[in-house]
Amino acid sequence: MYEFTYHRPTSLADAAAMLGRSEEAKLLGGGQTLLPTLKQRLARPSDLIDLGQIAELKGIREEGGGLMIGAFTRHAEVAHSDLVRRVIPSLADLAEGIGDRQVRNMGTLGGSICNADPSADYPSAVVALKATVKTDRREIAGDDFFTGMFETALEPGEIVTSVTFQKPDKAAYAKFRNPASRYAIVGVFVARFGSEVRVAVTGAGPSVFRATDMETALAGNISPDALNGIKVAADGLNADIHASAEYRAHLVTVMAKRAVVACG
Amino acid sequence: MPCTVSMTVNGKAVSREVEERTLLVTFLRDHLGMTGTHVGCDTSQCGACVVHVDGRSVKSCTILAAQANGASITTIEGLAAADGTLHPMQAAFREHHGLQCGFCTPGMVMSAIDLVKDNPTPTEQDVREGLEGNICRCTGYHNIVKAVLAGAEAMQGGSVKAAAE
Numbered sequence: 001m002y003e004f005t006y007h008r009p010t011s012l013a014d015a016a017a018m019l020g021r022s023e024e025a026k027l028l029g030g031g032q033t034l035l036p037t038l039k040q041r042l043a044r045p046s047d048l049i050d051l052g053q054i055a056e057l058k059g060i061r062e063e064g065g066g067l068m069i070g071a072f073t074r075h076a077e078v079a080h081s082d083l084v085r086r087v088i089p090s091l092a093d094l095a096e097g098i099g100d101r102q103v104r105n106m107g108t109l110g111g112s113i114c115n116a117d118p119s120a121d122y123p124s125a126v127v128a129l130k131a132t133v134k135t136d137r138r139e140i141a142g143d144d145f146f147t148g149m150f151e152t153a154l155e156p157g158e159i160v161t162s163v164t165f166q167k168p169d170k171a172a173y174a175k176f177r178n179p180a181s182r183y184a185i186v187g188v189f190v191a192r193f194g195s196e197v198r199v200a201v202t203g204a205g206p207s208v209f210r211a212t213d214m215e216t217a218l219a220g221n222i223s224p225d226a227l228n229g230i231k232v233a234a235d236g237l238n239a240d241i242h243a244s245a246e247y248r249a250h251l252v253t254v255m256a257k258r259a260v261v262a263c264g
Numbered sequence: 265m266p267c268t269v270s271m272t273v274n275g276k277a278v279s280r281e282v283e284e285r286t287l288l289v290t291f292l293r294d295h296l297g298m299t300g301t302h303v304g305c306d307t308s309q310c311g312a313c314v315v316h317v318d319g320r321s322v323k324s325c326t327i328l329a330a331q332a333n334g335a336s337i338t339t340i341e342g343l344a345a346a347d348g349t350l351h352p353m354q355a356a357f358r359e360h361h362g363l364q365c366g367f368c369t370p371g372m373v374m375s376a377i378d379l380v381k382d383n384p385t386p387t388e389q390d391v392r393e394g395l396e397g398n399i400c401r402c403t404g405y406h407n408i409v410k411a412v413l414a415g416a417e418a419m420q421g422g423s424v425k426a427a428a429e
Contacts (some may be wrong), residue, residue, distance in 0.1 A: 001285040002285075003265075003283065003284070003285055004284060004285060005265060005284060006267060006284035006285075006328065006330045008330070008333070028331075031326060031327060031328070031331065032308065032326060035287075035308075035326050035327070035328070036307060036308055036326060038285075039306070039307075048284075048328075050328075050330070050331055052331060076320070080382070099397075100311075100396040100397030101321060101375065101378065101379065101394060101396065101397050102308075102311065102314055102321050102322050102323045102375070102397045103308070103323075103397065105320040105321060105322050106322050106323075106326070106327060180309070181309075182396070
C-alpha cells in the first residue's frame with residue numbers, strides 16, 4: 001500500500017468536509033474491495049475517510065412499508081436481521097450469499113453499491129426492489145443509480161447515507177456464483193409488486209440491467225414456463241475466463257427461471 | 265504519518281504508534297510479536313489470518329489496524345485457558361487431527377468458533393459452507409469438518425469425544 005492519511009470522523013458533516021478537502025480522498029466502508037485494491041497499488045488515495053464511527057449511517061428500520069438500511073450496515077447484519085427476514089426475506093438471502101463469512105462481517109451495503117462492481121449482488125436488489133438511494137444531498141432512484149462498469153450517478157464528494165427498499169409481494173434472488181470468489185457470474189433478482197414484475201440482472205453485463213422482455217412475459221404469468229424461449233442478447237455482455245458472453249446470456253434465463261420458482 | 269492505535273488483544277490493553285497503512289495482521293505479528301495469526305494468501309481469500317474483532321470473525325489482512333482502534337481482538341493465542349487447557353475447538357482439532365501441515369489451522373479454529381456461535385448445532389453441510397472463507401492447501405478438509413462438528417458439540421458443554429478411528 002502507498003501511504004495515505006487516515007481519518008475516522010464521527011459525523012456525516014465531518015466526513016463530507018474531509019472528503020471535500022481533497023480530490024484524491026476516498027471513503028472507506030468495510031474495505032473488502034478497497035483494501036485489496038490498495039494492497040495491489042491499483043489506487044493511491046491521499047486520504048482514507050473511515051465511515052465506521054458514524055451512527056447516522058447505521059441501522060435497519062421499517063419505512064413506508066419497506067426497509068431503510070443505513071449505508072454502513074454490514075452484509076452479516078442484513079443477513080441476520082429478523083426485521084429483514086420478516087419484511088424482505090429475499091434481501092436477507094442475497095446478503096447471506098455475498099462473499100464468505102468474514103467478508104460479510106466487514107463489507108457494507110453502501111460500499112458495495114458505490115463500488116458498482118458488475119458482479120456484485122446488491123445492485124440487483126437495488127434495481128428490482130425499486131429502491132431509493134439517499135445521499136447527503138439528494139435521493140436517487142435505484143433505476144438511475146448504476147450508470148456503467150464501476151460507475152454510479154454519484155457526484156464527486158457525495159456520500160450515500162442509506163438505501164430504502166420497497167417491500168415486494170414476492171421476490172427471490174438466484175445466483176450462479178463463481179465458486180472461488182462467490183461473485184455473481186450471473187445473478188437475477190425477480191420481484192413482483194402487484195401486477196408488475198421486475199427482473200434485474202447482475203454479473204452478466206457491465207452494469208446491472210432489467211430484462212424487460214422477461215418482465216413483460218412474467219407480468220401476465222409468473223411461472224418459469226413464461227420465460228421459455230426468452231433470452232437476452234449476448235452482444236455487449238461480459239466475457240472473461242469464467243464465462244463467455246453467450247454462456248452468460250444463457251445463464252440469465254436459467255437463473256431467472258430459478259428465481260421465479262423460488263418466488264413460489 | 266504515524267498514528268497511535270490502541271485496542272484490547274486477548275484481554276490485554278495494547279497501544280502502539282504505527283503507520284496509518286498498517287494492516288491488523290501486521291500489527292499483531294510485527295508490532296506485538298504474536299505470530300499465531302498467519303498470513304497465507306494476503307488477498308483475503310485463504311482465511312489463515314482470521315481473528316475475532318468484537319466477537320466477529322474477520323480476515324486480519326483486509327482490515328487496517330486503525331479500523332480496529334478501540335476494538336476487542338481475540339487471536340488463536342487467546343483461546344486456551346490460563347492454565348493451558350485448550351479451548352474445546354482447539355481440543356477437537358487435536359483429537360480429530362483436523363490439520364495436516366497446520367498452516368491454516370489458526371484461521372480454521374477462529375472461523376469455526378464464530379460459526380458455532382451463530383449456529384450451535386451445525387450439520388456437516390453447515391460446517392462446510394461456514395468454512396467457505398478458509399482454504400486448506402493440504403486439502404485436509406475431511407478431518408477439519410469432523411473436528412468442527414465435535415468442537416461444536418463440546419462447546420455445548422460436552423467434552424471432546426475420542427475419534428472413532
